[in-house]
Amino acid sequence: MLKVPDHQVAGHQAGDGKLGPLIDDSGHFYKPLQNDGRGSHELAFYTSFSADTRIPDHIRKFFPVFYGTRHLEASDGSGLYPHLALEDTVSSRINPSVLDAKIGSRTWYPQAAEDYIIKCLKKDRETTSLELGFRISGLQVYGNKETGFWKPDKKCVLNFSIEDTRLALRKFVSSNPSTGSDIKPDCSFASTVYGGPAGILAQLLELKSWFEEQTIFHFYSCSVLMVYEKESILQGRNSGAEIKLVDFAHVIEGKGVIDHNFLGGLCSLIKLISDIVTSSA
Amino acid sequence: MLKVPDHQVAGHQAGDGKLGPLIDDSGHFYKPLQNDGRGSHELAFYTSFSADTRIPDHIRKFFPVFYGTRHLEASDGSGLYPHLALEDTVSSRINPSVLDAKIGSRTWYPQAAEDYIIKCLKKDRETTSLELGFRISGLQVYGNKETGFWKPDKKCVLNFSIEDTRLALRKFVSSNPSTGSDIKPDCSFASTVYGGPAGILAQLLELKSWFEEQTIFHFYSCSVLMVYEKESILQGRNSGAEIKLVDFAHVIEGKGVIDHNFLGGLCSLIKLISDIVTSSA
Incomplete structure (x- = not known):
């Protein structure tokens, strides 16, 4: 029985007569x-x-x-x-918290059509891509049974400043994600989700090592999806923290050169997450 | 007594009534x-x-x-x-081989004037900056007393393809830099100049570690200068291999974000040099 996915946070969405996953x-x-x-x-x-x-x-x-x-x-x-x-790395999970980060300060590849380049460059400059090396494309953070998910709408996410992005990465691992600007996110799951030997930071660093060497593919406009299950942590089980690369419509051959655009953006994401782990240790 | 430097390979040059260093x-x-x-x-x-x-x-x-x-x-x-x-890290040296690599796939900063951005973007696309994450701005490689220096002219260097750049990085550490395209550069100084605990690769990796952490400055249109002395090696002494960052007219504040643009390009340069060390070991 086919159905529309519950936990999609970015990209084309099915429903209302639209084509989607x-x-x-x-x-x-x-x-x-x-x-x-x-x-x-x-x-x-x-x-x-x-x-x-x-x-x-x-x-x-x-x-x-x-x-x-x-x-x-x-x-x-x-x-x-x-x-x-x-x-499907998300649907089988219970109340998954999901964050989609589109990696790279440049989402266009050198050989692309001129009008596509202009469109992408404009968006890279309007979002955090250019300055931060990545932009959050969407996220949902599970709060609890009463509050459900904090899932800011697409327009709001695309308007994220660097500070908003930093805050969203903190909210992603907080027990109070949906609270207003007067209350700081508590980052109570930072050490479990981001930190530790199987945490998201360790996985990102593993990916980084590969990107320092691999010259096979260049990944333009590709996202790192980060997922974990809060209730699993609260029940004393594994956080299920996992990263996946998704969206490969703009992958080109590397031709012996590393993907410096993806690597630079990945290092920037790693630095922000690493700062959160350090400050909440 | 002021004079025009002998071993400048890039940038504005003094002489002929022009303003230069x-x-x-x-x-x-x-x-x-x-x-x-x-x-x-x-x-x-x-x-x-x-x-x-x-x-x-x-x-x-x-x-x-x-x-x-x-x-x-x-x-x-x-x-x-x-x-x-x-x-002055170059003038005191005897027949220094010098290479200037402008780091970053993007030489313009987000807040720059629109006409400056367009000019830089065009040049980044015309040179290897965009695809390779850096471009060689100039180089001279000492051959011997008879041949002197191999120093391709500025226009030739700015037209370097990715393959030309790869070749120039090999010629930079070869005893036969100025030979034609039919003879391969021998890379006989690769292990001494690029490799080893005090070599250029080790220095670049030290710099890279800092760039993975530092969020103080973003270095746009800044170069890594690589220098060494061939005759010193032939006389059994230290190669004098050294890197220096130069040209800081377009450095801006980092504001808590790493310089992913410089870091990505630096990693690309490191990969190419690392490949040369490995293949000539």
């Missing part, structure tokens, strides 16, 4: 292949990446597993439509 | 303060940097020592003119 009970996430070349580009990436023996397993785990393509009833009611079948 | 026998390098705001900007950086107690000594050594300003007879004959008095 679907999920089912099999643990798959079905992403419609966009018609404008992006879809086939992303499919080409997944196909190439899946078969590439140069990707070490400890890095491959940061990418969704690719199960091929499926023709499914599209969410906009337009009939059968090709979808990428991907591992 | 001068040196004397005191070991100082006198850089004229450019009138258009860049001069006062660079002066402000040196003043602020010199007094900043947050800069550790092992990082400070990568910056030229600043001795204040001097009013000197300008090289263009226009009379007394203010100059920055800086440590």
Whole structure:
């Protein structure tokens, strides 16, 4: 039974007659292949990446597993439509807190069309991408049964300043995410979610080591998705903290050069998170 | 006695009635303060940097020592003119091989004037800056008494492709730098100049560690200068391999964010040099 995912925080969303991703009970996430070349580009990436023996397993785990393509009833009611079948890392979780950070101060690649470059550059300058090296594209943070999720709307998130971004990264690991500007986020889950040997910071550093070496792919406009389960922590279990790279419609060949644009932005995200872990230790 | 420096490979050059840097026998390098705001900007950086107690000594050594300003007879004959008095790391050396790499895929800062941004972006796209994260601005490589220096002219260097840049980094540490495209550079000094505990790679990695943490300054359009003395190696002495950061007319405050643009480009340079050390080991 196909349905619209509950915990999507960024990107095109299904529903209201719009084309968007679907999920089912099999643990798959079905992403419609966009018609404008992006879809086939992303499919080409997944196909190439899946078969590439140069990707070490400890890095491959940061990418969704690719199960091929499926023709499914599209969410906009337009009939059968090709979808990428991907591992769904979010839907099986209970009240997941999710943050999508689009990495890179530049979201356009050198060979792109001029009007696309101008559009991207404008957005990179209007958001934190240019100055911070990344921008938050969306997030939801679970509070509790009464408050539910704190999920600022898309427009609000795209207007985040550097300070707003810093604050959102603190709220993401706080028990009081949705409180107003007068109360500081408590960062009570910082050491569990961001810190520790299996925490998000350790995973980001592992990814960074690979980006210092790998010259296979350049990832433009690609996001790091961060996920964890608050209730799991409160029940004394593992936080389930996990990062995944998502959105590969603008991946190009590295041709022997490292992806300095992604690496720089990743280091900036790492520094902000590292500051939070240090200050809340 | 003021004179025009012998071993300048990039930037404005004195002579032919033009304003440019001068040196004397005191070991100082006198850089004229450019009138258009860049001069006062660079002066402000040196003043602020010199007094900043947050800069550790092992990082400070990568910056030229600043001795204040001097009013000197300008090289263009226009009379007394203010100059920055800086440590001269090149002139005292015997036949120094020098390479100037302008770091960063973006040489413009977010708050710059629109026409300046457009000019820089164009140049970043025309050179290797955008794709490689840095561009070589100039270099000279000493061959021997007969051949002297291999010093490709400015226009040629600005037209370097990624492959040309890779080749130039190999020629920089070769005994046969000026040979044609049919003979491969031998990289016979790679392990001595780039490699080893005091080599250029080790120094770049030390600088990188600082850039992963420091949020004080963002260095736009700043160069890493690499220097060594070939004859010193051939005589069994130290290579004198040294890196220095130069050109601070476009340094802005970091405001708590790392300089992801410089860091990314630095990591790209490190990767190329590291590849050369590995392949010639």
